[in-house]
Amino acid sequence: MSIxxxxxxxxxxxxxxxxxWLDNNKGKWTGWILITLVVLYIAFLILTPIIxxxxxxxxxxxxxxxxxxxxxxxxxxxxxxxxISLLVVIIHTIFGTLVAWVFVRHRFPGRDLINxxxxxxxxxxxxxxxxxxxxxxxxxxLLAPVIEALGIQVAFALPGMVLATMFVTMPFMIRELIPVxxxxxxxxxxxxxxxxxxxxxxxxxxxxxxxxxxxxxxxTLTFARALGEFGAVLVIxxxxxxxxxxxxxxxxxxxxxxxxxGAYSAALALGLFSLILVLGSDWLRxxxx
Amino acid sequence: MNLQTTITPTSKEQSPSLPWGRWAIxxxxxxYLAFVLIIPLLVILQDGLREGLAEFWxxxxxxxxxxxxxxxxxxxxxxxxxxxxxxxxTAFVLVRFDFPGKTILNGIIDLPLAIPTxxxxxxxxxxxxxxEALGSWLKEQFDFxxxxxxxxIILALLFLTFPFVVRSVQPVLMELxxxxxxxxxxxxxxxxxxxxxxxxxxxTLPVITGALLSFARAIGEFGSIVIVxxxxxxxxxxxxxxxxxxxxxxxxxxxxAVSIVMVAIAFGLLMFADYLRKRSxxxxxxx
Numbered sequence: 257m258s259i260x261x262x263x264x265x266x267x268x269x270x271x272x273x274x275x276x277w278l279d280n281n282k283g284k285w286t287g288w289i290l291i292t293l294v295v296l297y298i299a300f301l302i303l304t305p306i307i308x309x310x311x312x313x314x315x316x317x318x319x320x321x322x323x324x325x326x327x328x329x330x331x332x333x334x335x336x337x338x339x340i341s342l343l344v345v346i347i348h349t350i351f352g353t354l355v356a357w358v359f360v361r362h363r364f365p366g367r368d369l370i371n372x373x374x375x376x377x378x379x380x381x382x383x384x385x386x387x388x389x390x391x392x393x394x395x396x397x398l399l400a401p402v403i404e405a406l407g408i409q410v411a412f413a414l415p416g417m418v419l420a421t422m423f424v425t426m427p428f429m430i431r432e433l434i435p436v437x438x439x440x441x442x443x444x445x446x447x448x449x450x451x452x453x454x455x456x457x458x459x460x461x462x463x464x465x466x467x468x469x470x471x472x473x474x475x476t477l478t479f480a481r482a483l484g485e486f487g488a489v490l491v492i493x494x495x496x497x498x499x500x501x502x503x504x505x506x507x508x509x510x511x512x513x514x515x516x517x518g519a520y521s522a523a524l525a526l527g528l529f530s531l532i533l534v535l536g537s538d539w540l541r542x543x544x545x
Numbered sequence: 546m547n548l549q550t551t552i553t554p555t556s557k558e559q560s561p562s563l564p565w566g567r568w569a570i571x572x573x574x575x576x577y578l579a580f581v582l583i584i585p586l587l588v589i590l591q592d593g594l595r596e597g598l599a600e601f602w603x604x605x606x607x608x609x610x611x612x613x614x615x616x617x618x619x620x621x622x623x624x625x626x627x628x629x630x631x632x633x634x635t636a637f638v639l640v641r642f643d644f645p646g647k648t649i650l651n652g653i654i655d656l657p658l659a660i661p662t663x664x665x666x667x668x669x670x671x672x673x674x675x676x677e678a679l680g681s682w683l684k685e686q687f688d689f690x691x692x693x694x695x696x697x698i699i700l701a702l703l704f705l706t707f708p709f710v711v712r713s714v715q716p717v718l719m720e721l722x723x724x725x726x727x728x729x730x731x732x733x734x735x736x737x738x739x740x741x742x743x744x745x746x747x748x749t750l751p752v753i754t755g756a757l758l759s760f761a762r763a764i765g766e767f768g769s770i771v772i773v774x775x776x777x778x779x780x781x782x783x784x785x786x787x788x789x790x791x792x793x794x795x796x797x798x799x800x801x802a803v804s805i806v807m808v809a810i811a812f813g814l815l816m817f818a819d820y821l822r823k824r825s826x827x828x829x830x831x832x
Binding site: 286287290291293294295297298301302303304305306308309311312351354355357358362364370372373374375376377378379380381382383384385386387388389390391392398419422423426455477480483484485486487490491504507508511519520523524526527530531533534535538 | 566567570571573574575577578581582583584585586588589592631634635637638639642644646650652653654655656657658659660661662663664665667668669670671672700703704707736758761762764765766767768771772784785786788789792797800801804807808811812814815816819
């Protein structure tokens with residue numbers, strides 16, 4: 257995903273005949289009408305809901321937000337969200353890099369098909385994702401005997417929620433790294449090897465620095481998506497208050513129980529956190545280039 | 546989003562590493578994909594079809610299931626049409642015009658990617674909920690309800706898929722060769738002729754790709770819809786919400802059958818988008 261990567265290069269005035277046509281006589285207003293239309297659409301579709309959430313949360317003042325959020329089960333919910341997301345980010349950083357590497361550098365039968373499948377979590381419903389894991393690890397699931405023999409609980413427990421979040425966030429890291437790896441000039445690696453570096457040194461000193469920015473962006477997207485995951489963790493985790501409840505599951509329950517201020521302020525907190533994460537890494541990237 | 550960056554089959558030489566190391570890396574990577582991705586996808590196929598095709602068909606043609614699938618498809622289609630038009634227009638305005646606040650506007654487009662979809666649902670409830678000012682006003686004046694009805698579903702889907710068409714069209718529009726437009730203008734073409742004869746044709750593919758991605762993403766949406774539309778069968782229950790209900794009530798066959806339909810649609814759309822992208826690539830760089 258190239259968040260605003262495109263905008264930076266376009267700020268210079270574009271000399272287009274179409275613009276020139278729009279600038280003179282009868283086309284003059286067309287340009288402004290189009291701009292106004294787009295601005296109004298975005299304001300209505302994206303900004304109004306965000307502003308509404310902010311006002312909704314602050315309806316009874318800042319104190320109401322604090323008192324509605326200051327409950328032990330909400331801390332548990334946010335803590336669950338945080339550590340599940342962090343764990344998933346770590347796993348995907350390691351294995352996603354490996355997968356991207358194998359896709360770009362290796363040739364093997366079925367590579368194109370598997371490469372296409374990597375995008376599936378993007379389009380597969382989170383509910384279906386959670387349900388798949390339930391079919392595998394649930395009471396009558398295919399892997400239930402194995403799980404029982406090992407003595408761990410996956411369904412309606414935190415391990416299942418980690419797996420569900422892993423499925424849903426799968427494509428981000430891989431899709432960020434593949435283009436970077438493809439653009440990478442392997443002659444640098446060969447030069448390093450010629451100079452006597454072993455393959456680990458070559459990766460760590462030569463390839464990894466080139467991947468760093470793609471990785472940071474992949475991490476951000478994975479993290480943001482993991483924080484907001486709802487359907488999959490609801491199905492596999494069951495949303496048991498104080499145990500398998502994440503931040504999103506708390507918001508859902510609070511709405512259901514008509515604790516509106518609690519739901520709104522938790523939604524605002526989660527949205528803000530996610531937003532700061534994405535905008536922050538975008539800002540870092542922009543400063544770097 | 547660089548979805549499906551098709552890997553170009555270049556004859557790049559392999560990096561120096563030992564053969565066993567290559568095999569180790571490859572098997573680790575592929576087992577990871579198999580475990581997290583492929584096995585779960587296969588399990589749902591096996592489970593939905595285990596009673597045979599006739600039973601599978603019966604499950605998806607149950608009135609509630611069929612209605613949920615239909616609702617999902619038509620709301621997603623309406624969303625895709627609106628999103629394609631507005632997304633292309635937005636990309637066009639962002640690339641071709643200069644106006645104050647353009648950078649900010651360009652940043653706002655990506656916000657839906659950073660906001661959890663459940664939070665999107667909450668936002669829309671605050672705006673259009675039956676007890677809220679705007680929602681009750683619309684209801685009283687026009688008897689128009691957004692919540693628990695298709696308009697709410699479409700609105701939620703529009704919010705979360707907005708970046709896809711814009712970000713698919715924008716880079717292509719930026720790379721367009723202006724000399725063609727100049728030539729057309731010199732030959733006396735009007736602004737509209739320039740637009741639909743010269744600018745539009747190269748945009749067809751990115752517009753379709755963006756539309757396909759929006760549609761694919763919309764089919765499975767759950768978080769925002771369950772809040773906005775609730776779970777009213779035959780009225781506002783989408784396929785994802787239906788599957789959720791069937792899972793909760795332990796109707797395994799029904800849940801699996803509708804899941805298979807959704808997964809198949811998603812798979813078909815992604816493969817089609819991939820095919821289009823590959824075709825455009827080979828067109829651009831004839832080998």
